[in-house]
Amino acid sequence: MIMQEVVVTLSQSNTEHAILASGSERERGGKKRSRLERMKVIIAREKYLYVLALPGLLFFLIFKYFPIWGLALAFQNYSPYLGFWGSEWVGLKYFYDFFTNPDFLLLFRNTMAISLLNIMFFFPVPIVLSLLINEVRSLKFKKTIQTIIYLPHFLSWVIIAGICFIILGQSDGIINKIIVELGGQPIGFLTEPNYFWGLLTAQSIWKEAGWGTIIFLAALAGINQDLYEAAQIDGANRWKQMLNVTLPGIKSTIIVLLILRLGQVMEVGFEQVYLMMSSPVSHVADVFDTYVYRTGIQNGRFSYATVVGIFKSVVGLLLVVMANRLAKKFGEEGLY
Amino acid sequence: MKKRNWVTMLFALTLAVSLVGCAKGESKSAEGEAADGEQKPVEISIGTMTYGESPSSDLDSITQLNEELNVKLDIDFYPINSYKEKVNALLASKSLPDVILIEDIQDPAFSTATEQGAFWDLTPYIKDYPNLAAYPENAYENTKFLGKTFGIPRVRPLDGHESLMIRQDWLDQVGLKAPATMDELYQVLEAFTKNDPDQNGKNDTYGMAQASVSGYLMSMFGAGTTWKEQADGTLLPYWMTDEAKTALEFWSKAYADGLITPDLPVMKSSQVKEMIIQGKAGVAIANVNEAFMFGQELKKIHPEAELKAFEIPAAPDGKKYHEQAYGSYGVFLVNKLTVDEAKLKKILEVYNATADEEGYNLITYGLKDVDYTVSEDGSIVQTDEGKKKAYGTATTAQWISGYFNKYQRAEAPDMPAEVKEYNYKLIDAITNSSVVNPAAGLPVTEAWMERGGDWQKKFVDMYTNVLIGKSSLADWDAFIAGLQADANFQQHLKDTADSYKSK
Known part of the structure; x- marks a missing residue:
């Protein structure tokens, strides 16, 4: 529902812009009104909307924009006791340290691999799931399924990691016990680097796929029922209806979510990786988030950790901008 | 991270303001005390x-x-x-x-x-x-x-935080005595794994329960407590010594033979306790009094079981090594x-x-x-x-900081007198062979502050991987050689040696 509203508002504001644009063109020949005056008029006309928007604006200003100055820590040798004003300025030292760190490429590879696997295999799952749920006729059955698949979302990663250890452990795990009963050799699922990325992706799907269907189901509910009727009259079966009515109906939602997801390509979920990480797999598991935790929080190198944070954000921003451009090129609305 | 920093900044600001407020409040109350005599x-x-x-x-x-x-x-x-x-x-x-x-x-x-x-x-x-x-x-x-x-x-x-907890009834069952040397320890682990010490007809026991790698596994071979003093008066981290490599050979062989819980890299210390009290493993490194405490719980399921604490067996050079705590x-x-x-x-x-x-x-x-x-x-x-x-x-x-009780780790509630006496003697014996960390109290080097976290992680990873056989002893040698060639690490060793000599 939320996404639906966003999409609707976006299109509305687009039309408003169009009206304004044509308005200013009309006035070009006559008396030129300054930008400021026009702003005043708009503000006066829409004053209640602006009042409504105020708390949100303040929130972003105070909690999101103001603290951006904290990024200046990256250029300091920040010491909590000396504080921001007392700490020594060191310029780009920590940026240099970070990019010349021999582990940089390893961290980058692991982060990207885990993230891309996630986008490739996890991202489509909620879409497929919600399409399936959408086809279910019995309302009771539908609600039951929904409730069950939402459930894992409310378990914390700690519990899921615990369950994984119980199921996949080498000396005590259920699966290995079965393998040994059948005469096989126990497999170190948790300590085998080749399985690690797959394990993470599978965990994500198990935990979040159900929850992910909410937005898509909302989008599905917003599709005009007349379209289905028309399709039926044209002789389309359910499969054809899905391909030609349902999917196009939620396409923009999928694209918006994909763009947003790309912005988080460098965030691979600290808790999950941290909990599943152990020495045998650490060369495939160490990502920027765990690195920041180790250097920044555990070793107290705040400035260095800030540099890593900035790097992550910049990459995320670039990806969002690129993905948005790409989406627009293919005739989609995109984010902005 | 970025978000965290923003929050930190904000916190810092609000707290700076509130601290100023606090400081004022305090000086005022100090004056108040002087004035009315009755102290607040x-x-x-x-x-x-x-x-x-x-x-x-x-x-x-x-x-x-x-x-x-x-x-x-x-x-x-x-x-x-x-x-x-x-x-x-x-x-x-x-x-x-x-x-x-x-x-x-x-x-x-x-x-x-x-x-x-x-x-x-x-x-x-x-x-x-x-x-x-x-x-x-x-x-x-x-x-x-x-x-x-x-x-x-x-x-x-x-002393008393490091001892070998062994199932006495299993030892009797397989006809061995408490190990006095590392070779005997290996025999015990092997017998506990393969000779069905719990007599249930299934091959379902492990010699030793161990959660992640630990310094004890190396120091018991004489690698030193955190650091080892060299002949020339400098210090070497315990894991860079030859003894550490001997220890690695021993433990990686034991792991390969299936004598140690295979989950070692991902196990938590609470799971060691579980393995022991469920009667799935017969040896663990633990506090002296834990043998009795775990034993109490073990007896609930296996009434015939008996857990006892022992000294660490002698290293190949014939001496016993325990780490002394700080x-x-x-x-x-x-x-x-x-x-x-x-x-x-x-x-x-x-x-x-x-x-x-x-x-x-x-x-x-x-x-x-x-x-x-x-x-x-x-x-x-x-x-x-x-x-x-x-x-x-x-x-x-x-x-609170508490009071010093040498035998604190020998005692536990409801402990019978003879166990307590045995444990006291054990602690006295351990005290004779416990080794102090020569670098305790020395300042952390600048190189360690910058890179220590990375080095520590790489060492633990390599240590674990060699022990479980994912890396070879040749990889270990290469890893040590790599650090020997690392100018920053050498600086760290040199600075530590310098401050040790001037201590």
Whole structure:
């Protein structure tokens, strides 16, 4: 529902812009009104909307924009006791340290691999799931399924990691016990680097796929029922209806979510990786988030950790901008 | 991370403002005291860790102490699992309480702040407080920073944290005696794994339960406690010694033969206890008294079982090696931003009052005959009332420094006299062969502050991988050679050796 509203508002504001644009063109020949005056008029006309928007604006200003100055820590040798004003300025030292760190490429590879696997295999799952749920006729059955698949979302990663250890452990795990009963050799699922990325992706799907269907189901509910009727009259079966009515109906939602997801390509979920990480797999598991935790929080190198944070954000921003451009090129609305 | 920094900044700002407010308030109250003669209780805030619940600050024990010393204690308990992060965040936001427990004075974040004068130097004061001054010298020596005492050490026994816990009934079953050498240890592990010591007809036991790699596995071969002094008077990290490699060969072979729990890299220490009390493994490294404590639980399922603590077997050179502890676990630092000298003395008074047996028992177990009773053999038994109020060694005892009891790790509630006697003797024997860390109390090198975290992680990864056979001993040699060739690491070794020589 939320996404639906966003999409609707976006299109509305687009039309408003169009009206304004044509308005200013009309006035070009006559008396030129300054930008400021026009702003005043708009503000006066829409004053209640602006009042409504105020708390949100303040929130972003105070909690999101103001603290951006904290990024200046990256250029300091920040010491909590000396504080921001007392700490020594060191310029780009920590940026240099970070990019010349021999582990940089390893961290980058692991982060990207885990993230891309996630986008490739996890991202489509909620879409497929919600399409399936959408086809279910019995309302009771539908609600039951929904409730069950939402459930894992409310378990914390700690519990899921615990369950994984119980199921996949080498000396005590259920699966290995079965393998040994059948005469096989126990497999170190948790300590085998080749399985690690797959394990993470599978965990994500198990935990979040159900929850992910909410937005898509909302989008599905917003599709005009007349379209289905028309399709039926044209002789389309359910499969054809899905391909030609349902999917196009939620396409923009999928694209918006994909763009947003790309912005988080460098965030691979600290808790999950941290909990599943152990020495045998650490060369495939160490990502920027765990690195920041180790250097920044555990070793107290705040400035260095800030540099890593900035790097992550910049990459995320670039990806969002690129993905948005790409989406627009293919005739989609995109984010902005 | 970016988000976290924003929050930190904001915190820092708001707290800076509130701190200014606090400072003003305090000076005012100090004046008030002088004026009306009747002293107001001194408010003292303390931050410490808890292994369980967070007890409240209005327990009877605290009220009693408050009245005795004319103070008002406000104690915050932070869970052990995220303690370090919590304390680092408090430091970063300048919102540390008056007294804060930190696990290691050499921790980079705190050592920098200490150097910059964030905490009181207690060196000139300790001698005025008899109970604190009575702590063993090592407890102070090992927690010194820049040659000064900045923290009140939470005093702990020097020995007894490292012993070999073995199933005596399994030994009898397979016809072996407690191992005296490493070869014998290997035989025991092998017999426990392969000879069905629990007689259930299934091959379902392990020789040893071990969670992740540990320094003990190497130091018992004579690799040294954290550092080892070399012939030329320099120091080498224990894991770079030849003995460490011998240990690696031993343990990687044991792992490959299936004598150790295969989950070693991902196991938590609580799982070691589970493996032992479920009768799935027969050997573990543990505190001396844990053999008895685990044994109690083990007997619930296997009444015939008997767990006993033993000395670590002799290394190939014929000597026994135990690691000697630092004599403390963590130190209490006193915040210079919020505490003046008068208040500092009050704080030391509080710690002095709780640093003898009486004070310790009051804080740890509460009021006698209400929260705990003393049984005939002199051991303390907590009442349900006491347990309900969250008194105990895992909780309330965490905010005081306590008193020194050499045999603390030999004792446990309800322990029969003969076990206690056996354990006392064991601790005496361990004391004869325990090795102190030669670098204890030395400053952390600059190179370590910058790169120590990375080195430590790479070492633990390599150690684990060689032990479980994912990497070879040749990889290990290459790893050590790589560090030998690393200029930064050499600088770290050189600086450590220099400060050791000038100690």
